Amino acid sequence: MVNREVRLDLSKSVAKIAPLNEPTYLRVKRAIIGDLVSGNFTPGTHLTIETLTSRYAVSHMPIREALRQLEGEGILISIAHRGFRIEALTETYIRNIYDIRVGIESMLAHRAVEMATEIDIAALRQMHEELNALIRSGKPMVASQENIAFHQRIYGIANNPEAEQILEGRTRVVRTVADSLGGYTPDVFDVVIAEHEKIILGFESRDPEAAGQAVFDHVSAARDRLLRRMAAK
Template sequence: MVRSTPPIDTPINMPINTPTYLRLRDQIRTDIEDGCWRLGQHLTLHELSVHYSVSNVPVREALLQLQGDGMVDMRMNKGAVVRAVDARFIDEYFDVREALQSMLLSRACRAAWASSAQTLASVTALLRPLEEATRFGRVRELLAADEALQAHLGYLGGNDQALRMQASRGRLLEAFRRARVALWAPELEILVVQGEAMLQALRHADPVIAGEAVRRHVAASRAYMTRLLKVPETRAPK
């Protein structure tokens, strides 16, 4: 039976009795991604308390959670700084992403249901919007479709801890990307090609094909994000 992809750590999925600091953690994380708080920005406890209409206590706890996720760096008695994305961050992130994605897709290929009609249909359905966005050069749609496809492929690997490790840092990279213009680049055309290769890897239950497809996909994504380092930040991150 194919696994369906659930959202990870989103407020809508939280039980009604979830502690305030956890709800606040997710809200701040979403606001960083949406550009409300910029990468590299210093956030004080007072500023966040006023903005979210809560006391300093849940704010501090939320920031400690986000520090554990790698999204902020705490400052002694001074709040926190949202982590910036630079060339080193991009290189380290994609080194880890390649290792995790290769492992997850290889696990999916070895699963008994990897080449089932239901599994292949679920992946094919996610490939279609990626193909369409590539055909018409719609950058933001392309990247969103690719992320949805990769999230689903990763979930098929059946290792939720690996997905969570990748997701938290990925939110910072998403904030970085959204804060810049939707730049078209040749690397983007490779994403759909390697997505189709990943589908073939599942169809043939072949971890070798899977590993090579992941390697090429990650190389293209890394090149694109590195290219964006030279693009000025806008004030319309969405």
């Protein structure tokens, strides 16, 4: 059962270093995933809007939206007129999501190199350099949002909205898990930057195979980093 007496101040959680304009429901969503990862919530836990409103000290509306998204991502199961039940956030689930990601993202990177203009490539290089500074800035949630924008810019060049839609629907939850664990940490700054650099070099050398492989390696490494952090947590 959820402890109804515990109240968490989202402004004092990891969300405090999120972008200032981040919607409250995203902070709630991260908090729910954080409670799941940390063991405060366990698979089978019954959640209600009233319980979560009390726990996170926010109104019903952001709670409802956070629950709706987590249901769509397979983390929660709706119970008619009784709230939601938490499903297991297992290693197998995470690996399956990353299998989807690595296939689609490497394909989109390959296609993007084939379609990119010189302006596209210059813009990606600039985004990469700006992201590097953010990663090292000590603002992991801000860097996380810019990282999403960086990858979305790459995949947008490929002009395959159907693939992007599938990708987005299956990756929100793993992003939320990563953010709930604190986002980028100093021990991975240089590693992530180097992985992104290989992707950019694939574009600059007009080598679709190299870019696709760089994305494959980057997403696979991100999976392994996330699983290690979940296990440590």
